[in-house]
Amino acid sequence: MAEETTDELMRATYRALCKRGYAALTMRDIADESSKSKATLHYHFDGKHDLLVSFLEFLDERFARKIAAIDADDPTARLFALLDVACPSAEGDSGEFQTAMLELTAQAPYEKAYRERLLGFETRLRAEFERVLDSGVESGAFDDDVEPERTAEFLLTAIDGAQTRRVAVGHDADKMREMIRNYVETAVVSDESPRRTEVRAE
Structure with missing residues (x-):
């Protein structure tokens, strides 16, 4: 996945989590916060669980950059x-x-x-x-x-x-x-x- 696409989807996940919380969060909610379709999300991720694992990795990488800075x-x-x-x-x-x-x-x-x-x-x-x-x-x-x-x-x-x-x-x-x-x-x-x-x- 291109870095630009990854960044957009992770930021969309952040916005969707803020609005919906974890339990009610759906792939549709995340797609609605980005320019990508729900089908695109499912192409890159098996489902909500897989996407959130990637999101946690994204947060960890961002945290590591903040420390390095x-x-x-x-x-x-x-x-x-x-x-x-x-x-x-x-x-x-x-x-x-x-x-x-x-x-x-x-x-x-x-x-x-x-x-x-x-x-x-x-x-x-x-x-x-x-x-x-x-x-x-x-x-x-x-x-x-x-x-x-x-x-x-x-x-x-x-x-x-x-x-x-x-x-x-x-x-x-x-x-x-x-x-x-x-x-x-x-x-x-x-x-x-x-x-x-x-x-x-x-």
């Missing part, structure tokens, strides 16, 4: 930039899409292909957190008692919980995002870090 060598700046990518503000995020993704994620225990893609995404994010935490501890930017593996796991759990609570019970996403950032500021960043000094000066 982070232009920060300083461990503290890179960690906060990574948090911004992994846990965006509500203003720049679609609540409808997050709802649809929660529905899709709930199918992972029963759908191996979904589970494998979601696990790949989580593994990538965990590795990025561990890498920057290791670098920060080694450079002295982060407290020397920070355990990269445990801290990365905590951050993953906190981000996942924040997103789930936002969708399930309407918690303020930006407040929860700020709590995660405050945790990093107080429990991870060293007292000697320039960022901590700047925060105290404010």
Whole structure:
């Protein structure tokens, strides 16, 4: 499939998910959001399941590009930039899409292909957190008692919980995002870090 066609169909899938959610989503809904016919979708994908597996791969590739685009060598700046990518503000995020993704994620225990893609995404994010935490501890930017593996796991759990609570019970996403950032500021960043000094000066 041509890259242009793939991009159009994936973006159409995004729009359809925002409007219809996962459970009610049909191939017709996706076709209606693109310039392609339903027959074209069925030519490239066996059905909704196959298309959504490709959509998860598309999201993972896009996320990888966002991480690669982070232009920060300083461990503290890179960690906060990574948090911004992994846990965006509500203003720049679609609540409808997050709802649809929660529905899709709930199918992972029963759908191996979904589970494998979601696990790949989580593994990538965990590795990025561990890498920057290791670098920060080694450079002295982060407290020397920070355990990269445990801290990365905590951050993953906190981000996942924040997103789930936002969708399930309407918690303020930006407040929860700020709590995660405050945790990093107080429990991870060293007292000697320039960022901590700047925060105290404010």
